[in-house]
Amino acid sequence: MSRFPTDLPSPCFVLEQAALRRNLAVLARVQREAGVKIILALKGFAMHAAFPEVRRVLPGCTASSPYELRLAHEEFGGEVHAYAPVYPERDFPAYARHCTHLTFNSLAQCDRFRDRAPGVSLGLRVNPQYSPVETDLYNPCVPGSRLGIRAELLGDRLPPGVEGLHVHNLCESAADATARTLLAIEEHFGRFLPALRWLNLGGGHLMTRAGYDLDGLIAALRTFRQRHPHLDIILEPGSAVAWDTGVLVATVEDVVESGGIHTAILDASFATHMPDCLEMPYRPNVEGAWEPDGRGWECRLGGCSCLAGDFVAGYAFAQPLRPGDRVVFRDMMHYTMVKTNTFNGIPLPAIGILGEDGGFQLVQTPDYHRDYRNRLS
Ligand SMILES: Cc1ncc(COP(=O)(O)O)c(C=O)c1O
Incomplete structure (x- = not known):
């Protein structure tokens, strides 16, 4: 069972309070002991x-x-x-x-x-x-x-x-x-x-x-x-x-095939929501997926922008992804949220906090005027 509410908006950055507290405890120790x-x-x-x-x-x-x-x-x-x-x-x-x-x-x-x-x-x-x-x-x-x-x-x-x-x-x-x-x-x-x-x-x-x-x-x-x-x-x-204090939850909207390569196209985009993946570049970890090793269903994860390179390759899943499936990118709190943009008019993700007690609080939702229209003139 997913630890996120079923009505979670998508895409959505989710900070996990327990993980942030774990990190802060480490920083507190370094401050104290050093x-x-x-x-x-x-x-x-x-x-x-x-x-x-x-x-x-x-x-x-x-x-x-x-x-x-x-x-x-x-x-x-x-x-x-x-x-x-x-x-x-x-x-x-x-x-x-x-x-x-x-x-x-x-x-x-x-x-x-x-x-x-x-x-x-x-x-x-x-x-x-x-x-x-x-x-x-x-x-x-x-x-x-x-x-x-x-x-x-x-x-x-x-x-x-x-x-x-x-x-x-x-x-x-x-x-x-x-x-x-x-x-x-x-x-x-x-x-x-x-x-x-x-x-x-x-x-x-x-x-x-x-x-x-x-x-x-x-x-x-x-x-x-x-x-x-x-x-x-x-x-x-x-x-x-x-570090590792939260995720970006996205949803599969379509699966396309070209020359034997499957791409699950998401309602999120690497170019706009995870630009560091393309900039660095790196392959973010996805819950329930692994690097292709001959087992499972292999695919690329594709963003919803029109940029040809808006995808990351190298994922295998136990079952083929289908529209409606959730894809959870791990470790998406640092250098990800701060770099989001609305290239291609793509809305920003919502932002929420998953409390240590399992409760979920939505703290931000995308807004056409604030995030897009009013920035452009
Ligand atoms: C001057 C300065 N201080 C602090 C940081 C934070 O570094 P990090 O997030 O890797 O800990 C950076 C990152 O570029 C920086 O340029």
Whole structure:
């Protein structure tokens, strides 16, 4: 029997409260045992209906754009950190008003704005020249990267007023990558650490993934803190907060066959509802399906947009899919909801929460005027 109500709208993102609580318990342990602060990176997960739950454990958010800044300030509260590759002149006053911590991506931006954010703790994003990320699209340390200042540009002294350094070089990474990052920071920026107040280690620490070496992460952070006891250490994951905390439920509307290949066409779309699947690309896990191995019924799952590439291949099911069947995509909370769009005029999915007690709460439904018409003129 499905754990979702039979009248669930389709498509629908469903956050599973029990899974979110499990992740938050892990983050609470890391904060407690490593003596660090963990804040939520809104770019990865910004479902504000869940903020009351998240806020019980995490003291704030990090924003990278004007809308994230506003969401952090108005909906989450607590500490508001900001880092953006650039602060346009028109946006800076809002950052200065609402941030507790603000990180510049270049010395020029720091020079331009540092006297215009009184009471805000200022930092610089630096490039540690180490990243374990093999996909260039997600690697902030690729040669020529526009993200972060390289050590040789800094000379011997940081600009006046700078109290922190920010590093982001990981993506779905393991604990040993954080340990190596800490060594790279000491190697390239160690001369600045004694005079600073905080160090932000960015996101990409996937501490809620099964098998992640939590003890290793905690040990690396504690050892680093022993060497630099005056520093506040901040981590700002997005993925780790929402990892495997919910699904996208869709419905099969048709099954077509072409040259021996079956495609189950859904009322959802990879291009509009799960664009990271095409961007990365990756094959999302589907409940009750497996990678073709000669058993079962093989198919592609196809989106409802007209984009030829709006499908993901490589699924096998025990029975052929039929119109009306539900397809449940797993792990659809981080970097999925935040990237949805209405290309092709396709409505956004509804959003709901499956409570720990099994109760379901619908928190958002698509709206033609708000989501589509009014954005276009
Ligand atoms: C500056 C910064 N901080 C934090 C994050 C969050 O990373 P993740 O969701 O992988 O933990 C990102 C992701 O791109 C980022 O660019």
